[in-house]
Amino acid sequence: MITVIAGGVGAARMLRALLQVIDSSEVTAIVNVGDDLELHGLRISPDLDTVTYTLADAINPETGWGLVNESWQARSMLEQYGGVSWFGLGDRDLGTHLYRTHRISEGADLTTVTAEIVSAWGLGLNVLPATCDRLRTMVTLASDDPSNDHFKSLTAGSEISFQEYFVQRHHSVPVSAVRFDGAESCQPGPGVIDAINDADLIVIAPSNPIVSIAPVLAVPGIRDALINRRNVVTAVSPIIAGAALKGPADRMMSELGHDASVLGVAALYKDFVSTLIIDSKDSRQKKAIQDLGLRCVVTETVMSKPGVSESLALTVLAGANL
Amino acid sequence: MITVIAGGVGAARMLRALLQVIDSSEVTAIVNVGDDLELHGLRISPDLDTVTYTLADAINPETGWGLVNESWQARSMLEQYGGVSWFGLGDRDLGTHLYRTHRISEGADLTTVTAEIVSAWGLGLNVLPATCDRLRTMVTLASDDPSNDHFKSLTAGSEISFQEYFVQRHHSVPVSAVRFDGAESCQPGPGVIDAINDADLIVIAPSNPIVSIAPVLAVPGIRDALINRRNVVTAVSPIIAGAALKGPADRMMSELGHDASVLGVAALYKDFVSTLIIDSKDSRQKKAIQDLGLRCVVTETVMSKPGVSESLALTVLAGANL
Numbered sequence: 001m002i003t004v005i006a007g008g009v010g011a012a013r014m015l016r017a018l019l020q021v022i023d024s025s026e027v028t029a030i031v032n033v034g035d036d037l038e039l040h041g042l043r044i045s046p047d048l049d050t051v052t053y054t055l056a057d058a059i060n061p062e063t064g065w066g067l068v069n070e071s072w073q074a075r076s077m078l079e080q081y082g083g084v085s086w087f088g089l090g091d092r093d094l095g096t097h098l099y100r101t102h103r104i105s106e107g108a109d110l111t112t113v114t115a116e117i118v119s120a121w122g123l124g125l126n127v128l129p130a131t132c133d134r135l136r137t138m139v140t141l142a143s144d145d146p147s148n149d150h151f152k153s154l155t156a157g158s159e160i161s162f163q164e165y166f167v168q169r170h171h172s173v174p175v176s177a178v179r180f181d182g183a184e185s186c187q188p189g190p191g192v193i194d195a196i197n198d199a200d201l202i203v204i205a206p207s208n209p210i211v212s213i214a215p216v217l218a219v220p221g222i223r224d225a226l227i228n229r230r231n232v233v234t235a236v237s238p239i240i241a242g243a244a245l246k247g248p249a250d251r252m253m254s255e256l257g258h259d260a261s262v263l264g265v266a267a268l269y270k271d272f273v274s275t276l277i278i279d280s281k282d283s284r285q286k287k288a289i290q291d292l293g294l295r296c297v298v299t300e301t302v303m304s305k306p307g308v309s310e311s312l313a314l315t316v317l318a319g320a321n322l
Numbered sequence: 323m324i325t326v327i328a329g330g331v332g333a334a335r336m337l338r339a340l341l342q343v344i345d346s347s348e349v350t351a352i353v354n355v356g357d358d359l360e361l362h363g364l365r366i367s368p369d370l371d372t373v374t375y376t377l378a379d380a381i382n383p384e385t386g387w388g389l390v391n392e393s394w395q396a397r398s399m400l401e402q403y404g405g406v407s408w409f410g411l412g413d414r415d416l417g418t419h420l421y422r423t424h425r426i427s428e429g430a431d432l433t434t435v436t437a438e439i440v441s442a443w444g445l446g447l448n449v450l451p452a453t454c455d456r457l458r459t460m461v462t463l464a465s466d467d468p469s470n471d472h473f474k475s476l477t478a479g480s481e482i483s484f485q486e487y488f489v490q491r492h493h494s495v496p497v498s499a500v501r502f503d504g505a506e507s508c509q510p511g512p513g514v515i516d517a518i519n520d521a522d523l524i525v526i527a528p529s530n531p532i533v534s535i536a537p538v539l540a541v542p543g544i545r546d547a548l549i550n551r552r553n554v555v556t557a558v559s560p561i562i563a564g565a566a567l568k569g570p571a572d573r574m575m576s577e578l579g580h581d582a583s584v585l586g587v588a589a590l591y592k593d594f595v596s597t598l599i600i601d602s603k604d605s606r607q608k609k610a611i612q613d614l615g616l617r618c619v620v621t622e623t624v625m626s627k628p629g630v631s632e633s634l635a636l637t638v639l640a641g642a643n644l
Contacts, residue, residue: 039424040364041363041364041423042362042363042420043363073392073393073412073413073417077389077415077418078420080442081417081418081421081442083420084424091396091413092398094413095400095403098364098399098405098411099362101362102361102362102363102406103405
């Protein structure tokens with residue numbers, strides 16, 4: 001049994017790689033919900049959907065999020081009304097949010113609804129939200145952010161939601177802090193702690209350490225459960241040669257005082273990770289990572305390259321001595 | 323100034339006819355919200371939307387509701403999930419519901435949001451929901467209703483929402499009672515009482531008396547305001563030769579003990595209506611209607627016939643001696 005701690009895009013690719021070499025019934029993903037939002041009355045869980053859509057081969061290749069064969073009629077109407085349209089909701093994607101919102105209004109928890117959605121896409125893995133409770137990643141702006149066509153002016157020190165940072169501002173503004181609102185009072189989702197305790201191997205996917213992995217760890221009990229299983233926890237670095245493949249992980253790490261490098265990742269993860277897989281480009285850092293008390297495996301990690309995803313998956317499995 | 327008490331389809335046609343002969347700035351529609359529902363987290367106001375879409379020449383001609391050039395991608399996804407899809411939400415139409423829901427979540431009342439939507443469609447009339455508060459038309463089944471693919475079995479005496487009756491069961495089940503949930507505690511929407519008090523002419527549109535007009539009258543203050551203005555209130559009968567042009571008005575009137583005829587309409591309306599316009603097919607009933615204390619005007623009222631809508635509009639205006 002393999003459990004993967006997952007954000008969105010990077011985690012979805014890691015999961016897809018693992019599913020090339022192991023049966024889906026052996027895999028559980030514990031997915032970040034700090035990016036979730038309520039918009040237009042709808043419950044939206046971007047990372048859960050990115051994982052599901054990617055594994056179903058239904059992710060929109062043009063955008064990297066949302067569904068393939070998408071149309072945008074609802075959004076066009078919203079724009080006609082002058083409504084809030086910066087968060088892209090495609091018509092097909094809306095079907096997912098309508099379903100999720102309806103089921104939750106009927107009393108189903110997010111874990112149950114997620115399982116229903118994953119099953120409807122014909123997927124065999126177990127996808128678990130880190131928590132069913134409200135957990136929201138909040139970002140503090142490091143500097144004044146002038147208004148533009150889409151949003152109002154904010155001063156340095158203002159706190160905004162993750163999606164206001166990530167989507168509305170295209171993660172192009174510096175941040176001074178990240179906080180997980182609701183973390184103190186939320187509970188791990190059903191099955192989450194068991195999936196950590198019972199796993200033969202736990203993988204920290206190559207997701208943003210600050211806003212994808214950290215909010216999962218912020219759910220009380222999850223970080224401690226990982227620390228207890230440290231000897232079977234392998235992380236794949238999302239930072240390659242000082243940069244993230246996608247998204248603001250490198251900048252966020254720097255802005256928040258971490259080293260935007262595999263060493264910075266190792267420092268953030270060393271309490272609950274025993275093996276760090278880094279890209280060949282970072283091979284010179286292997287010794288320094290070992291000096292932090294981690295095993296270090298060097299391999300190709302850019303999964304968009306032909307053949308890499310399967311070999312990386314095998315390395316992940318082998319690195320854990322399974 | 324003309325104020326029209328309105329349901330959905332019939333009222334939208336009456337309003338369209340009136341707008342052929344008078345300026346839209348002279349017209350206020352007070353629209354039924356008893357059909358409203360919350361579904362998938364969204365605020366849906368079918369009669370408000372039917373009026374708006376019809377007057378904007380954007381109503382879907384194939385369905386009679388919803389928007390033209392519609393697509394159904396969200397609904398297809400909902401069906402893939404096994405979700406609730408009996409209430410048809412087209413992709414473009416969803417944009418309206420997303421906008422309404424979002425604005426209400428921001429604190430705007432339904433009157434404000436409705437004005438924004440009407441304005442975005444370039445319409446000049448004043449469209450007012452009868453109330454901004456929760457008012458729901460509930461229908462009691464007269465007989466057992468066996469289950470089918472789309473809904474569960476119900477016994478006689480069960481109370482269901484209007485849309486469960488109208489859309490889910492295609493208004494094909496007999497009813498024993500209609501109730502307006504929330505009527506006791508709701509307030510007339512902003513401008514509604516003024517629109518009645520200040521009107522030179524008030525028109526009761528040819529809408530279903532039981533489930534379109536009655537829920538407007540059920541809002542405390544509206545019926546009394548109409549009674550006070552009875553001498554300028556003209557109704558257009560929705561019943562022609564014992565039948566409704568569309569929908570279950572005739573059956574509902576019979577089932578609830580009213581005469582499904584222009585006489586039945588006259589009896590329901592006589593306290594607050596001074597002039598009843600009936601179709602030429604019902605000309606023999608003129609005397610009986612007059613005997614009930616109403617003026618009666620006989621004319622062509624089937625607005626789908628060429629030329630009728632404009633002449634009916636002129637008759638409505640003339641019948642009130644304006």
